[in-house]
Amino acid sequence: MQLPEKVEIIEVCPRDGLQNIKTPIPTEVKIAIIDQLVDCGFNWIEATSFVHPRAIPQMADAAEVLTTVKARHGSKVGFIALAPNLFGAKRAIEAGADAITFVASASEKHNLENTRQTIEQSIAAFAEVCKIKADRKVRLAIATAFDCPFAGAVAPAQVVKLIEAGLAAGADEFLLADTIGTASPRQMDALLSLVRVKYPQLSFILHIHDTQGMGLANVLTALNFGVTRFEGSAFGLGGCPFAPGAAGNIATEDLVNMLHKLGVDTGLDYEKIIQVAHFIEAKLGILPVGHMARVACPQQ
């Protein structure tokens, strides 16, 4: 095994996790979850999404969440906000986002379902976002980079096309997202073989869902390709409102547990992440989706 010594985990539970919960979550609970996540040692936390409240009502308090956690923890943690369009990006910047995630899908059909725009329109909007980014990092999240719930398998060439368009527009970073959690290690291998050779200067971030139990097998495959940045969602929360059948993201606690057992440093406090999972369980009244929090919960 050729494993990196250290990886960085970006925590996305406050955005990808919470946006998929239908019951309204009080703003102070969202902020309390972020407070605790900060204490776990993350460098980057995706705090919220500046999506239209009609599309995802749960994210209607995006500005309040972001300004509050930024004021409290801005000196030690970078806060990312998702923005689906130029308007959202402006709101995110106004609220103090340190980085912006913009989503475009490698699959045309998923892009239309998710954003009501063609990929070309999305990239045009992304270019506008890049123009106003100033010193913030702009991350292009390539959704359905492996499989599309509407169009099936996505060819790596489609991902490359989006990377090219993103680079031309001014992207700082790229996320490769297994949006529905159906990619196998073979698909991971095929895409990474291509993009790691074609773009040796780029550091790709993997965003994996664990729908079919292959999440950590995919992480292991990516580690062997030298990938050192992964997104995780405490408690295993997540999904995609516009991707039927998708389960949650890889649970951060599952990811950290495996990495530490592999001897890979994350800089994170595993026990504190488990405490966040317990807090989420108590506050939201739902059972953990990931494995480690289930094992750790005596009531299970």
Next chain:
Amino acid sequence: MQLPEKVEIIEVCPRDGLQNIKTPIPTEVKIAIIDQLVDCGFNWIEATSFVHPRAIPQMADAAEVLTTVKARHGSKVGFIALAPNLFGAKRAIEAGADAITFVASASEKHNLENTRQTIEQSIAAFAEVCKIKADRKVRLAIATAFDCPFAGAVAPAQVVKLIEAGLAAGADEFLLADTIGTASPRQMDALLSLVRVKYPQLSFILHIHDTQGMGLANVLTALNFGVTRFEGSAFGLGGCPFAPGAAGNIATEDLVNMLHKLGVDTGLDYEKIIQVAHFIEAKLGILPVGHMARVACPQQ
């Protein structure tokens, strides 16, 4: 990725899965589950355990289950029975077992908890079983081959000691069991690096639990070492009555899904395995433990 073209999956749900369920399951339900598993295409099914009914009351009907399924399907499927001692092995042979699984732990403490015998006593009993096996295969399952719930990490050297003792006693096959599902791909790598080189003539069978979500990552690691035989348990049922904290075995449907996506042939009908999972769900009234049956169940 260096993957084998074909792997064999041994189905252990009727034994390892059902023995961990406290509510009594009617004998005809157990037999119906096995009937359906036969239809999925398995070459080998572990049908039951000839353990003392006081230790595991659920297995009290071992003889009836085995004789019935053997009479129905004996011409096309090999039936394995677990036997914890010589007396159990004699009962298994009498009921028509085609192969016998005998368990000894690499960890002395777990062996004592699991069997009330020292490893030496277990191996002495195993040697007696080998003497009466005739043309049946005798499989030595090495429990806690990676971690022990009582003693922590188990050194690969302890596993090698058990392999040596097993070979001297007359074992036909060896199972390496991650009894509590805590092994990481690094531990998998360490043990397989050693035993695959030391015993190139032996075909090891992996028996993995998915407590911490690393099950398929471990399978992937083992595939890269050329391992071609894995045990799975439909629905993800399983555990160990004497190993606190262990979750179920890798769900056969999860394992088959990944293998087929990797282009590895299993000879199994995935859709039929999902149907067995639905049948188990309906009959036992419990929710699936593995991933694929949860995704496939509309009521989830």
